[in-house]
Amino acid sequence: MSRIKERKSKKHSFKRDAILAALCRREDHPSARQIYEELKPSIPGLSLGTIYRNLGLFREEKAAVSLGVVNGEERFDGRTERHSHLICEGCGRVMDLPPELQEELDTKLSLKTNSFFIDTGKTVLYGYCENCLKNDSVPISGHVQT
Amino acid sequence: MSRIKERKSKKHSFKRDAILAALCRREDHPSARQIYEELKPSIPGLSLGTIYRNLGLFREEKAAVSLGVVNGEERFDGRTERHSHLICEGCGRVMDLPPELQEELDTKLSLKTNSFFIDTGKTVLYGYCENCLKNDSVPISGHVQT
DNA sequence: ATACGTGCAAAAACTTTGCAGTGAA
DNA sequence: TTCACTGCAAAGTTTTTGCACGTAT
Numbered sequence A, B: 001m002s003r004i005k006e007r008k009s010k011k012h013s014f015k016r017d018a019i020l021a022a023l024c025r026r027e028d029h030p031s032a033r034q035i036y037e038e039l040k041p042s043i044p045g046l047s048l049g050t051i052y053r054n055l056g057l058f059r060e061e062k063a064a065v066s067l068g069v070v071n072g073e074e075r076f077d078g079r080t081e082r083h084s085h086l087i088c089e090g091c092g093r094v095m096d097l098p099p100e101l102q103e104e105l106d107t108k109l110s111l112k113t114n115s116f117f118i119d120t121g122k123t124v125l126y127g128y129c130e131n132c133l134k135n136d137s138v139p140i141s142g143h144v145q146t
Numbered sequence C: 001a002t003a004c005g006t007g008c009a010a011a012a013a014c015t016t017t018g019c020a021g022t023g024a025a
Numbered sequence D: 001t002t003c004a005c006t007g008c009a010a011a012g013t014t015t016t017t018g019c020a021c022g023t024a025t
Helices: A014-025 A032-039 A048-061 A099-108 A130-135 B014-025 B032-039 B048-061 B099-108 B130-135
Strands: A065-070 A073-077 A085-088 A094-096 A116-118 A124-129 B065-070 B073-077 B085-088 B094-096 B116-118 B124-129
Touching (some): A014 A032, A032 A048, A032 A073, A065 A085, A085 B116, A099 B099, A124 A130, A124 B124, B014 B032, B032 B048, B032 B073, B048 B073, B065 B085
Parallel strands (some): A085 A124
Antiparallel strands (some): A065 A073, A085 A094, A116 B124, A124 B116, B065 B073
16 A cells, blocks of 8 residues: 555545556556556456546546557556657657657747647657667658658 | 649549548548538438548548547548647647747757657647637646646 | 449447446445 | 445447449549
C-alpha cells in the first residue's frame, strides 16, 4: 500500500491498483490490451473489461490521460505532469517529448491564435523514431504523409 | 470532368471522383460517415464500404491524409499541401493550422531530436475553438487534460 | 474482353455494457 | 450490510472484406 499513486477517489481494489500501477510504471503509453497482457499472467482472474472500465475511471479522475488512437488502439499515459508526445509513424511507438523540447514548444509557439486556444501540453508530434530511421527508407526531409 | 483533383492512378469512376471531390471541397476534415451522408442523397446507389475503400486508396496514393481518430471516427483531409492541424477538445472540430503558425512551428521548433525525426507538417495541436471558449468553462491557462 | 469498382452483407477489431456474483469498507 | 467492483458474455461502433455483379477502358 506504500507506493501506490494517489487518487482522489478512496475506492481501491487489488485489481484497480494493479492496473494503475502498471500504467504508471510503463513508459510506452500502453493500450488496454497491452496492460491486460502484462497483468493477466500474475492476475489470472482478470478480464479485459475491467481494464477498460478502470482506464475510463482514471481518465475521469485525471489520474490518466488518453493520447488518442494509434493503429486502432487507444493509448494511455499514467504520467499526469504536463507534457506532449511523439508518435512514430513507422512503428506506432508513443514517446514523451523531451522536457527541453516541451519548454521550447511552450515558449516559442504562440499560445493563442485569434480563434483557438492552443494547449501546448497536449501537442502530438509525428515523425520517425530512431529504429525506424535506421531500418526503413524514411523521407528525411520535406513532405511526409501517411 | 474538368476540375477533378489529379491523381496518379488513372483509374476513375463516377463515385470515386465524387468522393475525392467532396473530400477536397470540404474544410471540416470529414470522416467516412460524414462523406457518405453528404453524397448519399445525390448518389442513392452508394455504400459506406465504397467510401472506406476509396479513402484507403486515396491515402495510399497520397491524395488524402488521415488525421487520426476523433470521437471514434477517423478523419481525413484532401488538402495535401503540408500543414498541421488543430483539434478542439471541446467539440471535436478539426481545423487547419493557420499558415503563419505553421511557419512559426517549422521555424522555431527543432526539426530533430537526438532520436526522433519530427515532421512538423503533421503536428496535431489540441486546444479549444472559438465556440467552445465562449460557451464552456474552459481552463484558460495551465494544465488541460481530457 | 479484361480488369477494376461496387453493393451487400458478413466479419473483424476494439470498446462498452447488463447482469449476477464477489469483494471492500 | 451495503455499495462498489468484476467476470462473462452480449451488444455496440467503426472499419474491413468476400463474392457476385456492374462499369470503365
